[in-house]
Amino acid sequence: MTTLSPASPSATGSRFVVGIDLGTTNCALAFIDTQTSPETVQILSTPQLVAPGVIEKRETLPSFHYEFAAGEVAAADLKLPWSQPPGDRPQLSAVGVLAREQGGLNPQRLISSAKSWLCHHAVDRTAAILPWQGDDDLHKLSPVAASSRYLEHYRLAWETQWPYNPLADQQIVITLPASFDEIARELTIKAAREAGLPRVTFIEEPQAAFYAWIERHRADWESRVQPGQKILVIDVGGGTTDFTLIRVQKRTDGLCEFHRVAVGQHLILGGDNLDLALAHFVEQKYNLEDKLSHREFSSLIRKCRVLKETLLGPNPPESAKVILAGSGSKLLSSSRQYEVTREEIQNCLVDGFFPVCELKDRPASHPIGFREFGLAYAPDAAITRYLAQFLEQHRATLSELEQRANATQPQQNSVSADPACPDLILFNGGVFESTVLKDRVLHTLRHWFCQDSSGSQATEKIQELDHGRLDLAVARGAAYFGMVKRGLGVKIVAGLARSYYLQLGGKTNEALCVLPAGIEPGAEVDLQDQRFWLLLSQPVEFPLWCSSTRLTDRAGTLIPIDREQLTPLPPIRTVLKSRRETEASRIPAQLSARLTELGTLDLSCRECDGTRSWNLAVDVRSATHTDLAAHQGQGEQAGVFEDQLQQQAMKLIENTFRPADEPLLPRELMPRLSEALAAPRDSWSPVLLRSLWTTLMDVAAQRSRSAAHEARWLNLVGFCLRPGYGVAIDDWRVAETWKTISGKLTHADPQVRAEVLVLWRRISGGLNAGIQQAIAAPYISLVKTALKRGLDHRKSANKSGPTSHELSEMMRMFGAFEELSKATRSELASLAEFSLQQKNSPITMDAAIWSLGRFGQRTPVYGSLNHVLSPERVESMLAALMTCGGPIGLVGLSLAQIARRTHDRFRDLPQSLREEVVQWLNQHPETEDLAKLVLEGGEFTQESAGQLLGDQLPPGLSLMS
Template sequence: MPAADSNLSESLPSRFVVGIDLGTTNSAVCFVDTADPQWSVQTFLVPQLVAPGEIEARETLPSFSYVSAAGEFPSGSLRMPWDAEDRRDFVGVFAREQGKLAPGRVVESAKSWLCHPGVDRTSPLLPWRGTEDVPRRSPVEVSASYLSQIRQAWNHAHPGDLLEQQDVVITLPASFDEVARELTVEAAKRAGIPRVMLIEEPQAAFYSWLHSHADRWQDLVTPGQNILVCDIGGGTSDFTLIRVRAHASQKVQFHRVAVGDHLILGGDNLDLALAHHLEPRLAGGGQLEPRQWGSLVRICRQVKETLLSDDAPETCTVNVPGAGSRLIGGSLRLEVTREEARQVLLEGFFPVVGLDERPRKQSSGFQEFGLPYAPDPAVTKYLASFLANHLQAGLLPGEAGSTKPDVVLFNGGAFLSPLIQQRILEVLGTWFSKENSPWSPQVLENPRYDLAVARGAAYYGMVRRDQGVRIAAGLPRTYYIGVGADGSDSADAMQALCLMPAGTEPGSTVHLPGHTFSLTVAAPVEFPLFHSSLRLADAAGTLIPIEREQLTALPPIRTVLRFGKEKQAATLTVQLHARLTEIGTLQVWCGDVNGSRTWQLQFDIRSATQTDLSGHTGAGEAAGVMDEESVTLVRQLLQDTFGPNGTGRPGGLPKRIGQLLELSREAWPPALLRQIWEMLMELEPGRRKSSEHEARWLNLLGFSLRPGYGLALDDWRVAETWRVLRGKIAHPGPATLTEWWILWRRIAGGLTGGQQQALANPLLTSLREDQRKLRHAGSKGKSSPGADQSESWRLLGSLERLPASWKHELGEMALELMSTTERQSQVPALLWALGRLGAREPLYGPLNEVVESTVAADWAKRIIAHRQPDSQRFLAAMQLSRRTGDRYRDLPEELRQKVANWLSAYGAPDQFITLVSEGGELAGETTALVFGESLPAGLRLRT
């Protein structure tokens, strides 16, 4: 084909429009062949393994990914038709079924992890607590594997119309945050689908209904009605309100006017609840082993579906494999009655509640698999809260407001059970019926809950081509930026400026010409961001007070705005404008009023994708701000010590600062500490004056920046410290090196995983060599004490982002060194490090890098075997044995009780005993012991 024709072909609309429902439990693909003038939405049957060597095309692709063990299946039996070589991993039906037998090798609910703000969603952490030889993958990578299977299957069936060349629409929960939306797009890119459109699942379900009732939908709804789309899938619950309005060109028009908050609450939770209910009977009142528990949860999914069906049998059998040597012929078995299951699931998750009832905010639910499930399992309470907050949403001036949802569209796997549908309708009826006048909403027919979302996505692709009925679906929330009052730096003086009103259509740009702002450039700045799903009527430019009940804080934008080669901070007058992208994320620009310079501000989504960068709370600043006169005196004292013309000695410098301020060093407020950090960085050349200067400078720098996070711009401060200092010790020597290790230990919480590994690598190499020499010398009866490595061990223990395998090796080293007479002086540091390395509850690090409970159990046994315990041994034993409520992290109950008894017998602090036997939060002095020293006032270790 000539080049011109090729270019023309690329500019034409694709032949196919493809909708993909990337589901928590099942995924599905539907499409429209636009070459057919009488087009309709069709289902693409996805080929997948159903058994070794057996491939079938099914309507849905179960969202399960399995990694086989070496030799587990015959060679070639896992190949798909498009595979060039053997593979160990596979997705779909067989992955789901095989996962019941080997739960440690399967990944499920990746979509729930994709919207989990408490972990690094781009980090390899799945399968959560999986088998040791299974390579870990990130939620993004797992999601990409499902999309890759779909892409390769499609391309195998349509070699002339590759999926990456078609219009592809992917669905996601309406309540997905900006980060989860971005990561969904990233997963598609990794799967080889570089350009996608996104649509919210409740909208897609409604589009599916429109398509299936194309000839009569206008007769089924009337202007003024509210349509409630109730979407409860495997992992999430989504509520959406669509307003029906009259339109000049047709009988009605649809406007999406409200979306509920994100809830990780769905079919997975029902499976867990039933498993928790049955576990005591299977385990004789105790707990099953983790492998058995994983099998039980997966079995309960089938039991739930069976006993909540219309034609459910009276009982269902649960058969869980035995443990240890009882694997064969030792299975655990019981019968579950239909009424028992319905009582647990219907009354537990869909109770009849009042419209004024609200979900509890304190979690009492399950923390299995590390996912942050909604704190209250009662879906009906969340529905009551949503309706109470949003029943007047989107009303136009003069438009009468309905007091109830007139029409309901059910969607999601939960509603495959007619019992759950009936319960929701019953609850709505109790809320909106009047005395002696029973009422129930009209229910829109949805014959295929498993395919509706994919069908609606494909139909939406045609709507974008102006074929079909469009839902006017603007932004479901209002977005704000925090602005301060003129001349005030107080957090209390901050207000929220409406930046992007609810209802804004994707692709729209909002300008704020009536507002100008003072902006500092060439210096770090922070832009607080908020959103609200309650305040839906605020116009762009509206200023409102920051009320936490109505506004939800987002990760702030933290950056340094630069221009040209200018390095000096300057203040400019700017205006803001913002754009809502087609995928529903926000872009913000600052424009210089007196020039042409413009800066685009990017959401700092790191604090939402990683645990190592938490959103700024302002608690540290609330601890107090020092007066400028005192700050000036501190600056002068530091100048006299580290300045180019200073003659002061560094010895006793912190004490002199404390005397000047009339405050002990531990009482210096965080805001002052960060000012001292800034002064020390400006005076950095002064550390080179002498080894004493450098040691004091390093010591005070780490003290002023500890724990490396918690205040606005701390991530920038830590990055600057790393950039300036890494590997640059001016006066190598024992004292300076010790302070070097102390500095990085103090701010470890602000370091990235890569930075922590860079610090640990040379130390680990040195320790391996030292241990080799110690063993060799010991075998000959000659060994020397060696250099004191206490502070290097404390640094290693504080690096919670190291891989769990590194922590395991370091812990074994520490235990071995403790047993040698030559290292007895270092035992307190080794015990402190061991407690941090094997802690069940890290201070700040990600849960996916916690060492295995079997490893921690072994270490705990060796710790309590000591007959002369001391405070450091108490601390290590407590951290290794602390109860978390997560069976995958907790030590066995019998061992934890043994540790608690040991602590009690030898007079350990009561809080240590409570943390081991009952769990709970660190408090007061215990926090300081675990961290290694006191924290600045107002700062917490885990946010």
């Protein structure tokens, strides 16, 4: 659990303790009034619009936001019992029941599953991107802003009922999935702040559900459990699946207490996926593929939710129908109805998402389900296979914990002989409103652990715990946890859910455990038995890893880095400075680590033989955009060159740009480098390239000696730093390059101007959106002017204007700038299309073709999915490419980029259009291999990836897509 800020006296002593379930599909608020006796958990019935002009109080607030179109509803019909808060927001909008119902009629104006978007790594989660692919006239919101709207609704509703006890002054606990990463937690804090709630505490949802069970059975919970038992909490909500293991242990005073020992990986897999799968089933059953519009399919998903609840609910009928309304003047006559039987639901949803698999089975690592709406759904739909993996991953941990407990206090072994077998199970989440699905999970667990020699199951084992209403349990448990924070009630001992590690420098492939799992917030670990060399006055990186499976490692344990067990985190990158004028490049130091009350990791480096220290905090904000900052170590793994060879190469660079005994001409540098390194330039490793970049930056001032020197320097800097990521502290290198070059070219030579364009294209993957926009803006007007004037543009312009080569490089640079806004990229794509259609275009055909492939690509190389152009927008680009008469291989590559299948309905082109592209590709032998990408999806070959980038990637690096 984490807190936004240390609990203040006003918060801990507030009259009310509030628990908020910020759910994917529904929210709920529970509270305890400490001035009443007995102190009981109550649910806030929240006023909300259920129809235009109709306000009702409901126990849950559906997590939906809808913006009405002009004329769709009168503003007076959207008034709530409180005044609308000020700010930049649409006036004709609603959250809750009305938003959900209205969104069923017009889903392209509806925001749903904002919570899932908060943990989506492939988009900018702080950007206004929702509704995903919504109507053009919408006032879009970021996932953070949408989440904030639900919290704000609760704050305003609360303050209407208790105006003298503002919600911000109460003790507030918000629930999050146990598997939410640090970034998603930070974004939820930001949403709370924006809603006017500056102080909140987080609790994991499975824990909150278990607290709800304790609260429900506060009088007799000890008689329902016994020491050594393991409790599995399985939480499948609207958007996520979470597993948590809790162990019952006996304290020294003889009482029982609960220890949370493990949490599962983050899975975007829940009720939304069931609805989506059922919609796909209906679509395939009635042969509706490519017949339903995006709007109709979205409406079908909403209706399939009701269909699912009907056929998986109590006393289900043999079949049920879903009616899909048409559009236009013949709305009623064009309505269509589709029937689904109970048996089909069993096959599609029960067997599809909860198959009776074996304990040794593992989920697929590559996507086999649907990739709709841009969300990064879990690769495998089978929740039971993920459960099998979770229990097997923690078998060793559970076994070790049992041995430790039995050594100190005998008779604490699990009731089950198998350490991976849970004794009790607590279901949570809206999916388990269906007893059919609960029974399937229980049946599967008993199939794994409770069969006798005859194969029959012992049904008395693995019993279910009951915590009351599933839709309110998490909020109730959060409120109860607030009282536990005050020292009242039964506490779950739940420290850090993961172990954290620091990768050691040099060539080692080992990591040191700096924070062990189970540690409590505020605790500090002092690794005084180990000493390290600390580098000063130069950029350094501290690579961090975490593990949710290695839960028994102790602080100071050194382990090999295993990608199966460790997950990389955004590293700490900095320069450790000292005030001393003469400072050694490294000093001996010791390390300490602390888990803050905020849930962040603080590292402190302390000089061994002195008083100096440096404090470091893990910066999760740097990864808010797309997690590109999480260094994977690809570049370093590609190998290094001998130091002597590197020194020779660096000396050649210095001899080119600084006066020396053996000066080199700029045109001689590249051949001499290849000769000195005894390797062609395409085989130079990323580590070597970055070393050469350092030397180039040392001689940056000398590039002004001549236009040829400046052109060669720019060319080599871009070559050494391409593609702008892949090696430690590349973000710092790119920033330094930007500061060194931006607006500071010395020579106005056309070759110099062209080389700086090539440089920006080469390192575009490391340039943020602001820098890309700043670079592109002045060039866009030049390209527009040149295209209007045609090939002879310089006859009526200043003779020092851009050449055709420069204009072509501008267009290539635009294509590589994937962080430009969607509107800007669409405009630039139009310029490229126009260039192809002009016989006298000043932009070469190859540049226009290449850039169109990057503008229209379905999967970005490094950019955010929210910048991908719509299928409707790229259709004209395909036509322009297929009729341009350009080089077959280059045209085919661009066509494949634009038409490549992603299995995301909003990104994929219509089947008919993709088949048209496949037909074109199959007509040319050199592009036939690209047809599979268009029909089935997949990844480009390394050779094609180089063409796609416009440069061969350095060895060991691969595209991010």
